Amino acid sequence: MRPPRANRYRSAARRGGGRLPFSHIRPIGSINLAHPSGETHERYGAQELTVYRFLMPSAELIRIVSRSSPMALAQVERVRAELAVLHPGVRTEVVPVTTSGDRWMGDLSKLGGKGAFTKEVDAALLAGDADLAVHCVKDVPADRPLPAGTVFAAFLKRDDVRDAVVHPAGLTLDQLPAGGRIGTSSVRRVAQLAVSHPQLECVPMRGNANRRLEKLEAGEADALLLAVSGLERIGQTERITEILSVEAMCPPIGAGVLALQCREEDSATIEVVSGLGDSDAWRETTAERMFLHVLQGHCNSPIAGYARAERDGRLSLRARVFSPDGKTVLDAHEWAGPLDPATLGTSVAVALLRQGARDLIDAIPH
DSSP states (O other): OOOOHHHHHHHHHHHTTTSOSSTTEEEEEEEEOOOTTSOOOTTTSSSEEEEEEEOOOOOSEEEEEEEOSHHHHHHHHHHHHHHHHHOTTOEEEEEEEOOHHHHOOSOGGGGTGGGGGTHHHHHHHHTTSOSEEEEEGGGSOSSSOOOTTEEEEEEOOOOOOOEEEEOTTOOOTTTSOTTOEEEOOOHHHHHHHHHHOTTSEEEOOOSOHHHHHHHHHTTSOSEEEEEHHHHHHTTOGGGOOEEOOTTTSOOOTTTTOEEEEEETTOHHHHHHHGGGOOHHHHHHHHHHHHHHHHHTOOTTSOEEEEEEEOTTSOEEEEEEEEOTTSSOEEEEEEEEOTTOHHHHHHHHHHHHHHTTHHHHHHTSOO
16 A cells, blocks of 8 residues: 555655655644554554645746856756756746856966866855856865855756767777877876876866867867766767776766755745755765865865765765876775765765875875
């Protein structure tokens, strides 16, 4: 026999990370079903039944701010499409901004690291020029809190976390000749390639994914390393030559996750967009960002890691810290129960700190 509807909602809420399956369903009280004798009601098998009501979202227009790159705008379109399904009466507008990280083609550490891709977006949100910001989690600094007055309202269902090789003639990393030039400015990728393919040369290559593909066609590199999820978002998966396993190329923290950020006091927008959240993505991202926060890595630190929610409810976190030349590799892998992502992230960070991660990170100029 199926459980009563309210209990089905409550079970779904537990599966959804504490939220009800739809953001507009809320508990308002309970009905005591117990007989005066104390016996349980025979139909429901419980002494108390939670009562829910439907709340219509109060936000009618949501202005969405994002970077202006083709990939960032494609990410916004995903959010708009999912919102249209969940709340068809809510209109959306796009507020594109060009960030300092988009304009600067040099060393990101000179602009304050990854925050260079979020500063202008955050400013538009805080100024009231937008109601919702869409970020790639990997671009949001985890070594510091979010800007005061803002919160993450949801993390969308995670996309592919892996990296891909793009080569004009279809070669894989193993097939590239010695001295082959790999276009990437990621210290994480450079360090891991130094371990797995020391015969290849990494050449700096900044810019959004479309721009890097153009540079590849212009001959500035022989091959590129790009995120699978990014190529999917811009419709360029046919360019992929090889997809690297997470063992061969450990992903960055927050890979494949889109974050929805709101002003803390904007309960109307939070109410609407929180229903887009994915509970597994929330747990995985919480563990990963807590790991990076405790580790206090900077933008020049070759740090990699990914959490994985299993079907049995457990959560695992695998993380690595490299020296820039790849000669030193620190590794940790731990498991936790279903309700403890932050503690898992802390524990894995402490395990790496005990292996010497602090000295390794501090020795890298930034």
